[in-house]
Amino acid sequence: MSAPSTRPETEQADGSSVQVGVLVPLTRPGWVGAGRHLLAGLELAVREINDAGGIAGRPLELLVRDTAADPQRAAAAVEELAGLGVAALAGEYHSVVARAAAARADALGLPYLCSSAVLDALTEQPTEWVARLSPPQSRGWQVYADFLLGAGHSRIAVATQPSVYWATGTRILRDHLASRGGSVVELDMSALSPDAVCDALVDQRATALLLLVGHPEPAVPTVKSVRRDQRLAEILIGAPAGQPEFAEWAKLLGADGAAIPFLRYLPERLTPLGVRVETTLREQLGEAPSFVAFEGYDTVAVLADVLRSNGTDRARTAASWPRVDVEGTRGKIQFSRTPGISVWQWASTPIQVVDRDPAEPERFRVLHSG
Structure with missing residues (x-):
């Protein structure tokens, strides 16, 4: 069963939302703790973006799907979300699941920002459609x-x-x-x-x-x-x-x-944004946020910046990965091509x-x- 979408409390502009598909492990055998933290970071960023006016006046909405650490389930979810018209895909923690999602996203022409999976070969061939925040393995x-x-x-x-x-x-x-x-x-x-x-x-x-x-x-x-x-x-x-x-x-x-x-994947010191986000996430989770929660927040921060600049056209979003320049919770996020890595990569992820x-x-x- 799919998890409910994360909808903003109030709609803006013409009421139509900008939808982003999200993959997270929320049930066993998935790593549920990681999924919970990842989703908490994603949802916090969405709330803050919508409170600040959304994407050019349109609310940002997450369509969340539970992968349960199952690559086939993830690939099917990507197919479903692409058919629903999402502007982009985000998330996932398990590397083998993210690899299956990346393969489908690449085949379907759906931009995918991978939050927290590290396999170097996230796709078999170099792709313009996929970018990644976590460092390669x-x-x-x-x-x-x-x-x-x-x-x-x-x-x-x-x-x-x-x-x-x-x-x-x-x-x-x-x-x-x-x-x-x-x-x-x-x-x-x-x-x-x-x-x-x-x-x-x-x-x-x-x-x-x-x-x-x-x-x-x-x-x-x-x-x-x-x-x-x-x-x-x-x-x-x-x-x-x-x-x-x-x-x-x-x-x-x-x-x-x-x-x-x-x-x-945290720095010696969080950015001022990261300090503020840490405080809010700690209250929300009832425990210290893991690095995975910060990856979730940064994922939405990057996608929101891209969508504001380029609109919801999928090809334009994918073409914008090399122009990303976003101050995240853990430092400045920029994507580049790294030898041996098949996707656009944040090269300076702290370790x-x-x-x-x-x-x-x-x-x-x-x-x-x-």
Whole structure:
């Protein structure tokens, strides 16, 4: 079932809205916490834009569709939204889902601003129709590998599941670490129990275990098993994909979920806009907004600027990606062509490696920036 659209409280001008299709994971097996934060950022930006007069006097409206982390469901939603006449497509968190959405958007000639998915090859061929706010996986995961090396970890184990996203991440880590004297061993979580992972870590003499697996299963039981194994008291557990970012992680794991470094896409300091947005989102969510919430807000900020300048013609919107110059919550957003990346890319997305402070798990510590 589709989620309800986000409609402005009052209509303006002739009453016709400018509609943008939105993809978010709102139900399992999607990462529901991420979807909730992404949608909160998107909706806040829409409210503020409509309060300021909308798009040339017309209200902006989001037509929201729940992907539930299903690529086929996402592709069908793109077809539906394109048929409904949306001016553009936005959102999504899961990389494999965003890839399916991007492929359909490209085929249909529907401009798509991807909020929070990192696969380098978001489309098989270079496209003019798709732009992206989150950094490509190769850049972010290389920053993470540099953090590991800087922390003295060169023998890395990865607990992984079958997925193009996890496989790509493993390859990026292996290539980057190998060129610097490090190594990566894979532990197949479709064949190993959490306790068997502990035995494998001891056998492999790994100093770090990275969780390239789903949340909460099997990530949470794996963390619990490793934490209670005295043979592994000194091992670093890491989660580059960002599982510890969300409150559910701390709720399920408590102190065991602290000191697990992950990637997030925030700067050292938010822009003045970002500071204001953070305050509002914290009140709205009842918890600290994740970087995904800021990605949602920035997505709408960019699309609103493009639609004000170019109207709702889809081809003109797609042609405008290289001219975007928007002050977002995390810095100035501009798109360019990056070697090896098939879409228009925000090249200066901020990247941090952070963890939850063991002394105060609700507080994040910045360990490395790239």
